[in-house]
Amino acid sequence: xxxxxxxxxxxxxxxxxxxxxxxxxxxxxxxxxxxxxxxxxxxxxxxxxxxxxxxxxxxxxxxxxxxxxxxxxxxxxxxxxxxxxxxxxxxxxxxxxxxxxxxxxxxxxxxxxxxxxxxxxxxxxxxxxxxxxxxxxxxxxxxxxxxxxxxxxxxxxxxxxxxxxxxxxxxxxxxxxxxxxxxxxxxxxxxxxxxxxxxxxxxxxxxxxxxxxxxxxxxxxxxxxxxxxxxxxxxxxxxxxxxxxxxxxxxxxxxxxxxxxxxxxxxxxxxxxxxxxxxxxxxxxxxxxxxxxxxxxxxxxxxxxxxxxxxxxxxxxxxxxxxxxxxxxxxxxxxxxxxxxxxxxxxxxxxxxxxxxxxxxxxxxxxxxxxxxxxxxxxxxxxxxxxxxx
Amino acid sequence: xxxxxxxxxxxxxxxxxxxxxxxxxxxxxxxxxxxxxxxxxxxxxxxxxxxxxxxxxxxxxxxxxxxxxxxxxxxxxxxxxxxxxxxxxxxxxxxxxxxxxxxxxxxxxxxxxxxxxxxxxxxxxxxxxxxxxxx
Numbered sequence: 001x002x003x004x005x006x007x008x009x010x011x012x013x014x015x016x017x018x019x020x021x022x023x024x025x026x027x028x029x030x031x032x033x034x035x036x037x038x039x040x041x042x043x044x045x046x047x048x049x050x051x052x053x054x055x056x057x058x059x060x061x062x063x064x065x066x067x068x069x070x071x072x073x074x075x076x077x078x079x080x081x082x083x084x085x086x087x088x089x090x091x092x093x094x095x096x097x098x099x100x101x102x103x104x105x106x107x108x109x110x111x112x113x114x115x116x117x118x119x120x121x122x123x124x125x126x127x128x129x130x131x132x133x134x135x136x137x138x139x140x141x142x143x144x145x146x147x148x149x150x151x152x153x154x155x156x157x158x159x160x161x162x163x164x165x166x167x168x169x170x171x172x173x174x175x176x177x178x179x180x181x182x183x184x185x186x187x188x189x190x191x192x193x194x195x196x197x198x199x200x201x202x203x204x205x206x207x208x209x210x211x212x213x214x215x216x217x218x219x220x221x222x223x224x225x226x227x228x229x230x231x232x233x234x235x236x237x238x239x240x241x242x243x244x245x246x247x248x249x250x251x252x253x254x255x256x257x258x259x260x261x262x263x264x265x266x267x268x269x270x271x272x273x274x275x276x277x278x279x280x281x282x283x284x285x286x287x288x289x290x291x292x293x294x295x296x297x298x299x300x301x302x303x304x305x306x307x308x309x310x311x312x313x314x315x316x317x318x319x320x321x322x323x324x325x326x327x328x329x330x331x332x333x334x335x336x337x338x339x340x341x342x343x344x345x346x347x348x349x350x351x352x353x354x355x356x357x358x359x360x361x362x363x364x365x366x367x368x369x370x371x372x373x374x375x376x377x378x379x380x381x382x383x384x385x386x387x388x389x390x
Numbered sequence: 391x392x393x394x395x396x397x398x399x400x401x402x403x404x405x406x407x408x409x410x411x412x413x414x415x416x417x418x419x420x421x422x423x424x425x426x427x428x429x430x431x432x433x434x435x436x437x438x439x440x441x442x443x444x445x446x447x448x449x450x451x452x453x454x455x456x457x458x459x460x461x462x463x464x465x466x467x468x469x470x471x472x473x474x475x476x477x478x479x480x481x482x483x484x485x486x487x488x489x490x491x492x493x494x495x496x497x498x499x500x501x502x503x504x505x506x507x508x509x510x511x512x513x514x515x516x517x518x519x520x521x522x523x524x525x
Contacts, residue, residue, distance in 0.1 A: 049476065177483070177515045266514045340478055344497050
């Protein structure tokens with residue numbers, strides 16, 4: 001019963017496409033079987049809304065008179081990169097404010113821009129013959145900028161760690177506050193709705209895929225940083241540990257603060273919740289079988305964040321259904337769990353993407369290049385070496 | 391009957407005195423200690439609910455003040471800003487009394503203030519800074 005990308009897009013264009021969210025599809029497959037579900041449904045929408053630190057925006061401010069080649073740049077006292085052309089910059093979400101620290105950072109500047117607020121732009125320059133101005137202090141809004149687009153080097157992690165703490169002290173981490181002596185466990189995945197858990201071997205999600213980024217139509221630009229397809233997988237081929245990632249691009253001007261939220265992790269730093277949604281075409285029964293997986297089928301690995309090293313010991317695995325139940329068992333102890341990735345927002349994203357496809361006839365795109373496939377590359381560590389050793 | 395929440399600050403020299411005992415015995419007040427941080431020779435803090443008659447309540451507060459305690463009757467309150475909250479659920483991982491929970495179906499955040507002990511763990515944990523302590 002194989003369907004082609006062209007056939008599915010023709011059905012989207014004519015308004016006949018049958019689109020389910022990944023949760024709805026899993027229910028349908030459980031009720032009627034994978035075969036019947038695969039026949040009936042054309043596209044399955046996914047969604048996730050978790051903190052994603054490798055996120056940022058490329059901005060072009062336009063030229064002042066006289067013009068300036070901005071070398072040091074601040075937006076609301078948050079430093080932006082000055083190593084591009086005269087009035088181009090990259091603002092990363094984790095950059096803290098020079099005056100307010102991690103309570104306000106690059107992520108908060110982006111959220112303020114999305115909310116239509118004016119942002120103070122300051123820049124300095126040594127001054128050149130062609131760019132004589134040496135400093136500027138002004139205000140900009142999102143509408144004022146020539147270009148403003150997300151370029152996020154790593155979003156939508158395929159699976160993530162479950163974090164616990166076996167030490168005697170509270171730990172403040174990017175996975176939240178971890179209470180001592182296995183006092184809690186935090187986890188961060190949309191599970192059944194997670195984009196890359198629904199297409200575990202990157203058959204349909206690749207460079208050029210049309211996706212939902214923070215409420216805007218966008219694209220998968222490249223493999224994300226730390227994309228690691230070469231990791232342990234379960235019998236369905238689904239990674240049981242952090243694996244694939246996506247680099248994504250989308251117009252900030254078309255994005256919405258409903259699907260983008262700045263975040264501060266106490267004792268850690270700034271990050272931002274980014275809403276990512278990816279449509280997966282139901283090409284055949286093989287892809288339908290992974291789309292049909294539920295939280296009870298998807299596994300995550302528990303790691304002890306009390307070990308401050310690169311290789312944290314694994315304390316076993318759990319399913320997302322167990323994590324969602326509110327407590328798991330770790331080393332014989334009942335440990336309460338808390339999520340970090342918002343399931344209500346992930347549902348809203350999958351539903352919104354479904355609306356895009358069915359009502360706005362949002363076409364899906366076959367990847368122009370596949371992401372590195374399982375077995376093709378592993379993640380390399382950074383070794384500390386010297387010039388002499390090399 | 392009056393039921394009020396008090397935020398008490400103990401000066402260092404008072405930390406060892408059985409203040410709460412006197413509230414019960416001499417003023418017939420029923421204390422419910424929500425949170426206490428008392429160290430000998432250091433300033434201490436206690437958040438408690440007291441229930442009793444209006445007259446006894448007023449006399450009890452006067453007693454506390456006479457002992458050198460700072461009594462804040464408009465005690466601090468934990469407020470959840472639902473506009474800022476994104477229902478990530480991270481606060482539920484640090485809320486030991488179970489005041490902050492996720493609805494099993496919708497996975498949206500629920501705040502049962504009756505269970506809150508004002509420990510402020512959620513205030514620090516919330517990445518949206520959507521939970522604040524107000525005075």
